[in-house]
Amino acid sequence: MKMPEPDAATIARRGEIAADLRGILPAGSVIADEPRRRVYESDGLTAYRQPPLVVALPGNTAEVSAVLRYCHREGIKIVPRGAGTSLSGGALPLADGITLGLGKLNRILDIDYANRCVVAQAGVTNLAITKAVEGEGFYYAPDPSSQIACTIGGNVAENSGGVHCLKYGLTTNNVLGVEVVLMDGEVVRLGGKHFDAGGYDLLGVLTGSEGLLGVVTEVTVRILPRPTQVKAMMIGFPSSEQAGDCVAAVIAAGIIPAGMEMMDRPAIHAAEAFVHAGYPLDVEALLIVELDGPEVEIDDLVTRIDRIAATCGAATCQISRTDAERLAFWAGRKAAFPAVGRISPDYYCMDGTIPRGRLPEVLHRMKDLSAKYDLKVANVFHAGDGNLHPLILYDANKPGELHRAESFGNDILLACVEVGGVLTGEHGVGVEKRDLMPAMFTDTDLDHQMRLKCAFDPGQLLNPGKVFPQLRRCAELGRMHIHGGAMPFPDLPRF
Amino acid sequence: MAVLQPTDMAGLAEAIASARDSLEIVGHGSKRRLGRPVQAAATLSTAGLTGISLYEPAELVLGAGAGTPLAEIEAALAAQGQQLAFEPPDYGALLGATGPQTLGGVIACNLSGPRRIQAGAARDHLLGFRAVSGRGEIFKSGGRVVKNVTGYDLSKLMAGSYGTLAVLAEATVKVLPRPETACTVMVHGVDAVAAIEVMRSALASPHDVSGAAWLPGRIGNFGSDAFVALRLEGTEPSVAFRAAALRESLKATNVASGEASTTLWKFVRDAAAFAGDHDRIVWRMSVPPAAAAAVAGLPDAEYFLDWSGGLVWLAVPATQAAESAKLLRHLTARHGGHATLVRAPDDVRASLDVFEPLPPALATLSQRVKHSFDPRGILNPGRMYREF
């Protein structure tokens, strides 16, 4: 992976920059020594490593603003970082850039039940929000599997999802407002405790912008009342085609479950060996369907889904009788990544989305690719919304395996795009999928996106080298090809 | 005035690329009176970009030309037991406009109905689009799947940009099953302050309320008593159970179902209470729900609440346009949210800020965003803000 050529002059100024930052931030907020910088060298995508120039750890919005203003003035690159759980290298440091750790912004500022929202600083973890309101019967719906660690600011930056997003939406559908610091240090508020933007929906584009448009310092999220009841069904199928048919049939019947997840045989076996959830081992695919609502509704839907599953050839079907049992069904799914980590020295987690109906075809292609690259793959799948997480098993210590795993992964993602899907469903483009962007977008498409980046950050100092395969100067991007040579109505104000 | 009506994407791109002067963007013009009046040299209509190009009910996705009449899309969805869950309103009667709404228009204005509180806004249902920017270039963003974080989410930016950044040519939207049944639990005899508490308590319950409105007495044909209406949707057994539970906990006075329930929510959705009365101007305010009563308390104003208080509809005498703008913006500054002047004569909408004025830093940023898509400033100039 090629990163933009680091600027040697900036690297040479490390000591001076660290001293400047110490002048801006309270004691103990700047890290410049090599062993402690190394702690930040990668995020959840550990294949890529690069210690940052310096680490700055601001404690509030004013300090974030001061650091950005300084970087803006001095032309120094900066990479925001939450908990560093990104799986796409979004928080990968730059040799000539400051890593801005937001972990100290860890306070919940306001719990507002009358308006059903919580205001939290960016470094608060996803789970901490639910923990703060569960006593009153509320929760925050998007629940990435990394929720004990990942920050709400990181969730906004990645537009993260979770198993309950099928019914309750992604981060973007659950965020009401943010406070964000722009690259020049300006602090702005987008949204608030109300719905929808009064002007352009800048909150909407900021969400999922992978730290390229601004640094989020505060987030206002919607909270929801806990459903009366929750039950899960665990349904085994002799083939993944049948499981896929069942997912489609449930949705065609007008049922949107709270979650609908699928695992293939290798994933089932790895998970069962790890958590002993009681998964059936003689099936090719396992569906976990969660239903929430009043008991009468759940019981009715369970009956209907049970019937649909039988029509689709289900081999086994269990319905959770207690909450403990329901959590046991989930335990294997939620621990799928570490479970796979136990059976292979390394694994590489992919994140494409496909139209649900193309699942059998994509799984077949994966089987062929697995043979071609001679690497095993286990699949967990947000089946309800078509988001695939193939886990490619490899051993980084064997020469060439990492490279093969990456090629395998790229081929899977290209297959996703080919059937009408996308490169990434929730983990972000980061550095990982950056060079695949042209598979989905034309140069014109990408130029429109990069010009938006220029509107926010004309000097391209904020997290450069991520998302876009080619860095182009804003002045060049802004150029217009004028028809017939003349600019129309020259007296109109231009900004 | 010249009207350009391209019938395909290339024609649309050509029309914009070769434009020598500003363009007013319309579908069939049903929302021309929404936003500031546009002074443009020519009109560019999307009415020729029609047709449903993709509809896969099992995938919950539909794609269509931006000029496709909404009614055609809703009919196609209804035939498969599905719907646009954001419940697009029809402000035709409110604005005194004729002409069918188009899909592109509803999205460009980010218009959503009462189900906004549960299912999200138009912006939450736009999965992807193809458009032509003010540069005359065809570009796309998003796709046809719900889970997608590949590149910036320009769908959000397009929704609610009133055709000032790019002209939508095709939109792909998420569709959802139509609920099997619905009913409305009503609590009569509550003023706005009490209503906000009733709605708060209903939305804090696990009963999945998909509409929460308050109507004062003598508005529409709903009797002389003010009331709160709470909509429940879903399967038969579930709705019956939840209606009974809410009825009990809120000491509800009535439960409406079938046609009566449908009519009521259409009335709320379309702000029909204020239709046809052109002596009054109409404001639509999105505010923190708990602040609704404080925000709505204008002298001489008539108002009702949707979105559990989060949406305040106000009608004030046209003679008080400027004062009401000042007062309401004072209130949004204090309580949060924004006020939009939805209906007023052209000259009033030209002289007042129709959309909530932006703080300076955001105004600058928004101008830069506008400039990045439409550097010549030719698409709907002045539609949202006087300056761009």
Ligand SMILES: Cc1cc2nc3c(=O)[nH]c(=O)nc-3n(C[C@H](O)[C@H](O)[C@H](O)COP(=O)(O)OP(=O)(O)OC[C@H]3O[C@@H](n4cnc5c(N)ncnc54)[C@H](O)[C@@H]3O)c2cc1C
């Ligand atoms: C075991 C495991 C399971 C996971 N499961 C899921 C899952 O189910 N669903 C899912 O969607 N993701 C999942 N992820 C991915 C990851 O947890 C999410 O992307 C998460 O939102 C990242 O949050 P973070 O705080 O760790 O951000 P980081 O990794 O620190 O940063 C991620 C990106 O956001 C930017 N950023 C961080 N904070 C800010 C801020 N305050 N302002 C601006 N930009 C910022 C960074 O620059 C970077 O580009 C998983 C990861 C792991 C390791």
